[in-house]
Amino acid sequence: MTQKIVVLPVQDDRDNTPYEHAHETTVTTARGHGFDIVDPDDGEATAIIVVRMIDSAIIEDTLAANPKISWVQLPYAGVETFLPVARKYPHVTFTSAKGTYAPPVAEHALALTLALLRHLPERIRATSWGATFGSTLDGANVVIIGGGGIGEELVRLFSTWDTTITVVRRKSDPLDGADQTVTSEELNDVLPSADVVVIAAAATPETQHMFGREQFELMDDQAVLVNIARGSLVDTDALVTALAERKIRSAGLDVTDPEPLPDGHPLWEEPNCIITPHTADTPEMVIPLLDKRIVRNLEALAAGKTPDTLEGLVDVDAGY
Numbered sequence: 283m284t285q286k287i288v289v290l291p292v293q294d295d296r297d298n299t300p301y302e303h304a305h306e307t308t309v310t311t312a313r314g315h316g317f318d319i320v321d322p323d324d325g326e327a328t329a330i331i332v333v334r335m336i337d338s339a340i341i342e343d344t345l346a347a348n349p350k351i352s353w354v355q356l357p358y359a360g361v362e363t364f365l366p367v368a369r370k371y372p373h374v375t376f377t378s379a380k381g382t383y384a385p386p387v388a389e390h391a392l393a394l395t396l397a398l399l400r401h402l403p404e405r406i407r408a409t410s411w412g413a414t415f416g417s418t419l420d421g422a423n424v425v426i427i428g429g430g431g432i433g434e435e436l437v438r439l440f441s442t443w444d445t446t447i448t449v450v451r452r453k454s455d456p457l458d459g460a461d462q463t464v465t466s467e468e469l470n471d472v473l474p475s476a477d478v479v480v481i482a483a484a485a486t487p488e489t490q491h492m493f494g495r496e497q498f499e500l501m502d503d504q505a506v507l508v509n510i511a512r513g514s515l516v517d518t519d520a521l522v523t524a525l526a527e528r529k530i531r532s533a534g535l536d537v538t539d540p541e542p543l544p545d546g547h548p549l550w551e552e553p554n555c556i557i558t559p560h561t562a563d564t565p566e567m568v569i570p571l572l573d574k575r576i577v578r579n580l581e582a583l584a585a586g587k588t589p590d591t592l593e594g595l596v597d598v599d600a601g602y
Contacts, residue, residue, distance in 0.1 A: 285317040285583065286327045288344055288351075291336050300569035304333040304357075307573040308580075315584035322347060329353040329583070331576060342367045345374065353589035355579060357572055359383055359431075360512060361596055362485050368598045375589035376596040377579060381431030382571045383563045388435035390562035391480050391510045394534030395419070398506040399478075403532060403556055417477075417504075419443035425450060425476040427469065427492075428483035428511065429457050430602070436480055448472050451483075452600075466492070473500040478508070484602035485512035493517065498524035504531045510562050513539030522548045525555060536562045 289308050308331050309319055320327050322340075327348035330341060334357055341364065345351055351374060356364055359380040368376045397403070400416040420443050426436050429451030437447055437459040449460040450472065456463045464472060469492070473479065479501070483489050493507075494517035501507075507530055509516055518539050524530050532554035541560065549555055579592045596602065 285312075285329060286320045286324060287312050287317050287329045287331060288320055288322050288324070288327045288348070290322065290330060290332045290340060290344065291334065292322065300565040301334040304569050304572055304576070308333055308576050311577050311580045315580060317580070317584070324348060327351055329355070329589075331355040331580075332357050333572070333576075338364050338367045342370070345371055353377070353583070353592070355576060355594075356596070359602075360485060361602060362512075365598060365601060368596060372598070375592070376598070377589070377592050377594040378596050378602075379568070379572050379575055380594050380596075380602065382575045382594070383568045384431035384435040385571075386564075386567040387432050387482075387510050387562040388439055390536060390558070391432075391436060391482070391508050391534075392439050394508045394510075394536070394556055394558070395478055395480065395506065397556055398508070398532045398534050398554075401532075403554055407553060419445055419478070421445070422477040423475050424448070424478045424480070425472050426460075427451075427479065427481045427515075429453075429463070430482070430484070432482040432510070433457065434459075436482060440478075448476075470497065470500055473497055474502065476501065476505050478506055481507070481509040481511045481515050483511050483515060484600075485514050486601035488601075490514050491517045493520070495520040495523070498529045501530050503528055506530065506532050506534070508534040510536045513537040513541050518549070522552070525549075525552045532556075534558075536560055 312319060322344040325348055328350050330344055330351060354374055354376045356378040359378055361378050423446045424440050425448045426433050427450045429449050433449060440447055441459055447460045449457045449463045450466055450469050452466055454463055454465050492515050498520055534556045536558045537560055575593060582592055
């Protein structure tokens, strides 16, 4: 049976963005392997490939109109907005881009970390020479929360320095390159000795506000916090208080809660905070990586592999 693939969103008026390239790559690769590209209301479609963020209702409508669909490829690593639809269709395999975007996101986390350790927030705002201070990653205790693709890449990058790396994840299976791996239940045990804490875990009901007042109280007042996961993992009010009261030295945030962070929010005025507008993985950086994931999955499908063997399988129960 010939696979019939719906590519979402359907692009009639092409805008000159990196997403156009993802759409073209998908269509060209699919047709090159003998697959048909069909409209969402075809009724006989067997797969959906999403090449940019869309309303999950569009995916749900397409699934409802095409009962033969067995595979949905999502464009991002974070899948929390799609989980309600995935749970309504348990016979459909969902794959995501998880792990694909790890290099640029981890690179951004490293950049924020180094900027905080060298007190760049203060120096960027400075209007006079000031004092000399700062610290190095050499000899630092680094705690990485999350053991997925980004966590793995962070371990590789931070290992460039003479660091001690602890990975906190759902399971205690050792992560290659880490000095120790502990479970989420042991997070509070490893925070007091941390010089750097990087949050790179998935957003799930279990991880919401996993970093709150209690965790900030446990941290050393010279420790730095970096969040490149999702804003919901950190209690924003607790972070504002921790920075104002100097419970921690500084914070680097690529994600916030709420997001976008409103003008006038206290974090904008915090001198020891760097905020980037969710730019650790811009389209220009990640679309080529998404293209490769889609191509590999299409090639596997063409080779007779089943959807449940493709890259980036979404664990609907775990939420990522």
